[in-house]
Amino acid sequence: MQCHEFETALVAWVDGELSADATRAYEVHAASCGACRALIAARRHERDRWREALRDETPTDLRREILVGRPSRATLRFHPRAWVWAAAAAVVVVVMLIAPWFVVDRGAPAEPFSRPCTLIAVDVEEDEGRTLVLPGGLI
Amino acid sequence: MALQAIRPHHDDRSDDFARLVERDLDRVWRFLRSLLRDPDLARDLCHDTFLRLHESLRRDEIRQLDDGLPRAAYVFAAARNAAASHGRRARRQATFGLDASDDIADTGRTDLALVHGELRKDLDTALARLDEDHRAVFLLSEIEGLRYEEIAEILEIPAGTVASRKHHAVQRLRRDMERMGHAVS
Numbered sequence: 618m619q620c621h622e623f624e625t626a627l628v629a630w631v632d633g634e635l636s637a638d639a640t641r642a643y644e645v646h647a648a649s650c651g652a653c654r655a656l657i658a659a660r661r662h663e664r665d666r667w668r669e670a671l672r673d674e675t676p677t678d679l680r681r682e683i684l685v686g687r688p689s690r691a692t693l694r695f696h697p698r699a700w701v702w703a704a705a706a707a708v709v710v711v712v713m714l715i716a717p718w719f720v721v722d723r724g725a726p727a728e729p730f731s732r733p734c735t736l737i738a739v740d741v742e743e744d745e746g747r748t749l750v751l752p753g754g755l756i
Numbered sequence: 757m758a759l760q761a762i763r764p765h766h767d768d769r770s771d772d773f774a775r776l777v778e779r780d781l782d783r784v785w786r787f788l789r790s791l792l793r794d795p796d797l798a799r800d801l802c803h804d805t806f807l808r809l810h811e812s813l814r815r816d817e818i819r820q821l822d823d824g825l826p827r828a829a830y831v832f833a834a835a836r837n838a839a840a841s842h843g844r845r846a847r848r849q850a851t852f853g854l855d856a857s858d859d860i861a862d863t864g865r866t867d868l869a870l871v872h873g874e875l876r877k878d879l880d881t882a883l884a885r886l887d888e889d890h891r892a893v894f895l896l897s898e899i900e901g902l903r904y905e906e907i908a909e910i911l912e913i914p915a916g917t918v919a920s921r922k923h924h925a926v927q928r929l930r931r932d933m934e935r936m937g938h939a940v941s
Binding site: 679 | 876
């Protein structure tokens with residue numbers, strides 16, 4: 618094994634990921650090459666420093682939130698279709714609430730339209746140039 | 757869907773789920789925090805990851821268990837998928853700004869410098885310059901100590917690709933860290 622081959626496989630070797638044969642060849646070379654042994658030491662030192670630096674403390678309340686099942690912002694934010702359906706439902710409710718105000722009262726209507734009712738949908742018909750709005754059935 | 761998530765964790769798998777959180781939350785948090793470089797987003801995706809894991813546990817969907825819990829590779833795959841899903845959504849919204857062309861000087865965050873020190877800040881900066889594929893391999897191997905085979909399973913790539921990405925990630929990080937004054941003695 619040459620030094621440049623050693624260096625190419627250095628990361629995998631320190632990670633313990635070389636095959637048994639490659640590991641043996643690596644160890645033979647390291648035993649006879651001080652420069653490559655220094656590379657091993659440097660790689661291990663580098664790995665330990667980086668590992669230590671990136672050791673984050675988990676936020677103290679995150680564990681509790683997950684265990685009690687509090688919904689995250691992500692849960693809400695990441696389901697855009699839920700927002701669409703919620704918005705659609707809100708529109709339907711608003712329409713149902715205000716629709717009766719727009720029902721045209723033309724004199725004394727016959728039953729069953731003479732009493733206040735919840736408008737579910739409307740049909741529109743033309744009658745001698747005037748618009749009649751009649752409560753209809755379910756769409 | 758969102759409303760179903762309000763109190764999902766109270767059933768006959770609650771003990772297993774609590775053990776899973778105890779075993780893996782810290783490492784999932786670390787992984788997502790460094791992968792995404794955004795603590796708030798990492799926090800949200802931790803929720804998302806464990807919500808999915810809970811659902812999988814509750815439905816007995818996990819085939820390979822380790823002491824009744826999903827293997828680490830399964831857990832990290834869930835976290836990775838949560839991050840990837842977010843990435844796809846964010847790209848659609850053009851707000852996911854991780855780019856290899858990020859300038860080193862522009863990506864530093866002074867709050868991180870205060871909290872984690874200069875080395876952490878500069879590592880974050882250097883990590884940000886890696887593409888996400890290399891960053892994921894680096895974090896799973898270097899920081900979490902997973903085997904290349906496990907990482908290959910998580911990321912659905914060949915183990916040889918993991919080795920290659922790890923090598924190049926280390927080379928590039930080392931070069932950037934040296935530029936920022938963190939040469940390994």
